[in-house]
Amino acid sequence: MGRYDALLVVSFGGPEKPEDVMPFLENVVRGRGVPRERLLEVEAHYQGFGGVSPINGQCRDLIEALRPHVDLPIYWGNRNWHPFLADTMREMAADGVRRAAAFITAAYSSYSSCRQYLDDIARARAEVPGAPEVVRLRHYFDHPGFVAAMTDHTREALDRLPPELRADARLVFTAHSIPVSMAASSGPSGGAYEAQLRATASLVAGDRPWDLVWQSRSGPPQVPWLEPDVCDHLEALAAAGAPAVVLVPIGFVSDHMEVVYDLDTEAAAKARELGLPMTRAATAGTHPRFVSMVAELLAEPEPAACGASCCPAPRRPGRPEPAGSTQAAQAAQSAQAVQE
Known part of the structure; x- marks a missing residue:
């Protein structure tokens, strides 16, 4: 040092x-x-x-x-x-x-x-x-310390589900949506934002199936942003018969306002409306x-x-x-x- x-x-x-x-x-x-x-x-x-x-x-x-x-x-x-x-x-x-x-x-x-x-x-x-x-x-994003923290928190969230739902619960990783044009220019060779998020999610999920979705969209609707939105994805999972969901806010390092509002308030309300059991993993903190x-x-x-x-x-x-x-x-x- x-x-x-x-x-x-x-x-x-x-x-x-x-x-x-x-x-x-x-x-x-x-x-x-x-x-x-x-x-x-x-x-x-x-x-x-x-x-x-x-x-x-x-x-x-x-x-x-x-x-x-x-x-x-x-x-x-x-x-x-x-x-x-x-x-x-x-x-x-x-x-x-x-x-x-x-x-x-x-x-x-x-x-x-x-x-x-x-x-x-x-x-x-x-x-x-x-x-x-x-x-x-x-x-x-790929440091073993960050990955280990998120892996532990994901396991803890899975354990909060009823035992009969844990094996088939879907892992849904979330991150802040950004305009597609911004995502395409991220990193030294472009497209790093989404690629890095997918790399981290894959390391945390291991052999379990998972999805990457987006939250906290802002801006005019005619401008394309990264999709799908987390609440739209919950609707799709419920329609497909998913037994339960674990939301993993992989794009954030602390449980700040966009986590506690967009996930713990809005997404949680959507899951209740759908009758879809859901827990949320903690951030690295x-x-x-x-x-x-x-x-x-x-x-x-x-x-x-x-x-x-x-x-x-x-x-x-x-x-x-x-x-x-x-x-x-x-x-x-x-x-x-x-x-x-």
Whole structure:
């Protein structure tokens, strides 16, 4: 770990009291043209949970779990809410940190889960004189620690089903849907987002049959996004006579708002409506293997920096772009407008 003198945990951020919710959402979507109606809809989701997102508390839990494994000072900065990355950079600079490793709470390649975080870090560093160099640790979708954590949580979810349903229960892995155009440009050679998710799901499922589906779609309906939606897929499984389902949120590393609302609220309601027994696996969270994985990533050779063409930013209205791409760009922007 001598190459680094600090670990920086980088996450999305979320509100921690009811009056935070709308300012948080407005901050996330600033300059992106997301309709007010959409913000009010998502605000209602947060207010239904007391106006508190679980994500900040889960970051604190992860940092405390990391301390015995990481012989470095640990800092934490968010993209969209306190503690903001720029404020954390100021703290690090004042403490004399020169070179930090960044652990991003997103395991896969795409603009919103990779490039956008790198851009956020670069902007925060530019605001702070003497800000430390920051090296992003590699994507960890296939790391044995992440896979082991999700495998254990999937087994635990299966065990919560009645014994007679476990053998034939269908594993349904879920991840955040993104526009098809964004998915196609993810990774250095394109298409990495879905391919990485399928690789992780296959490792977790082993010999059991499984599906990969999508959740949390946002944006205009005429713009194609990755499908099928999780609730539509539950309907298809029920129609096909599936005895039970285990939802596995493989695309997320903590049980934040999009997990507890889109899966534990909406998908669970759909399963009850269909009479389809369903359990939901936990995310990696603070599973011991996931925690130790971070220390293992720190000990690996320094990863190569992403090339400029890797996971490119979606085009925004007003920039030169191919005809017909504006709707896809707006959809890509709104994909992360309310996502954790």
